[in-house]
Structure formats: structure tokens, C-alpha cells
Amino acid sequence: MDTVWQWLSEIPDPEIPVLSLTDLGVIRDVSWQDETLVVTVTPTYSGCPATAVINLDIETKLLECGVTKVRLEQQLSPPWTTDWLTQEGRAKLRAYGIAPPVDGTRSDSSAAGRLARLTGQGSFQVACPRCGSENTEKVSQFGSTPCKAAYRCRSCLEPFDYFKCH
Incomplete structure (x- = not known):
């Protein structure tokens, strides 16, 4: 196998x-x-x-x-989640210029959790995959694909995608 x-x-x-x-x-x-x-x-x-x-x-x-x-x-159940991304996969995303999902930020299935996910609200900070700074800001809830959000680093001024938690 x-x-x-x-x-x-x-x-x-x-x-x-x-x-x-x-x-x-x-x-x-x-x-x-x-x-x-x-x-x-x-x-x-x-x-x-x-x-x-x-x-x-x-x-x-x-x-x-x-x-x-x-x-x-x-197999649709249990549904796929970003928790299933391997550590190697997360490192590959970062090296490619995409910020991997922030651990512990996956939305729950409650109405409040769904609302927070859909509106892009949350208290977590996304680190820039280029310079590592957490001084970043969300530009758009949607990036180059629906599973990513568009961010910008305030330190190095580079734009980047964030692979959203699902």
C-alpha cells in the first residue's frame, strides 16, 4: 500500500x-x-x-x-476540512506564497460560526507567507479561488492569498 x-x-x-x-x-x-x-x-x-x-x-x-x-x-461524510492538510502541505503553501489556514480558526456549524465565516469576521491574525509579519490586512473575502481570501502585508507591502479554513 x-x-x-x-x-x-x-x-x-x-x-x-x-x-x-x-x-x-x-x-x-x-x-x-x-x-x-x-x-x-x-x-x-x-x-x-x-x-x-x-x-x-x-x-x-x-x-x-x-x-x-x-x-x-x-465519501462526503465527514466533510473535508482544512484540518486534513498535512504539515508538509502547509509548508508548501507558505513557500509558494499562500498563507496556510490558521490553526484553530475553522468555523463551527452554529449560526454565529457560519455568520462569522461568511462575513470574514474573526480575531485571528494571518502571517505573511513572504516575510512572516502578522501585520496584515484582509483586502477581500475572496481571492483567486473561492477557498482563498486576498490579503496584503503592511510590513513588506506584498499582496498574498490566504487559504481559508473550512
Whole structure:
């Protein structure tokens, strides 16, 4: 199984190619059922347009590696969360210029938690991925993709994306 996980770790996320699918945490399980390799995938959200590309990339990679019988299973519960990002994935985001999610800031499912998430309110500080300063400000709740917010560093004056907690 380690070999299969290694192959899957070589597949980049279609929206943030610096991350692999395993860095992102969307591959939940890999198992053999008779002669079929079953890969369980949890999309980052149920309507994610990249899901079809991710599934095709998984099938293509495994076929290239000689696995001819593959079944992909989609698992929606529990829903994907940024808590599943690996530490290596968080470091890759930072090196790429995207601030990783701030630990402990994932919104709860209460009405107040949803409202805080939707309005971008919160008391946490996002560190600049370039200079490390926490003297930053949110420019927009939405960045280059819906899962990111646009920020600016007041110290180095550089703009950057923040990978929002989900």
C-alpha cells in the first residue's frame, strides 16, 4: 500500500499545483477488494468543479503505474476540512506564497460560526507567507479561488492569498 500512496502523492491538485492530493488530504483511503484498487476520495466541497479532474488524474496515474482495475468512491461524510492538510502541505503553501489556514480558526456549524465565516469576521491574525509579519490586512473575502481570501502585508507591502479554513 505504501507504493500506491507514493504514486498518489505525485498527483498535483488542479487548482493549487504545489500541493499533491495527499497533501490536501482528499484521498481518505486506499484498499484492495479482490483485484480492484479502491480509492476513497473526499472532495474539498460537494460542488467542487475540480472533482472530475481529480478523479481523472487518479485513474490516469494508476493506469500509468500498471493498475488496470480501479474504482473511485466518493465519501462526503465527514466533510473535508482544512484540518486534513498535512504539515508538509502547509509548508508548501507558505513557500509558494499562500498563507496556510490558521490553526484553530475553522468555523463551527452554529449560526454565529457560519455568520462569522461568511462575513470574514474573526480575531485571528494571518502571517505573511513572504516575510512572516502578522501585520496584515484582509483586502477581500475572496481571492483567486473561492477557498482563498486576498490579503496584503503592511510590513513588506506584498499582496498574498490566504487559504481559508473550512
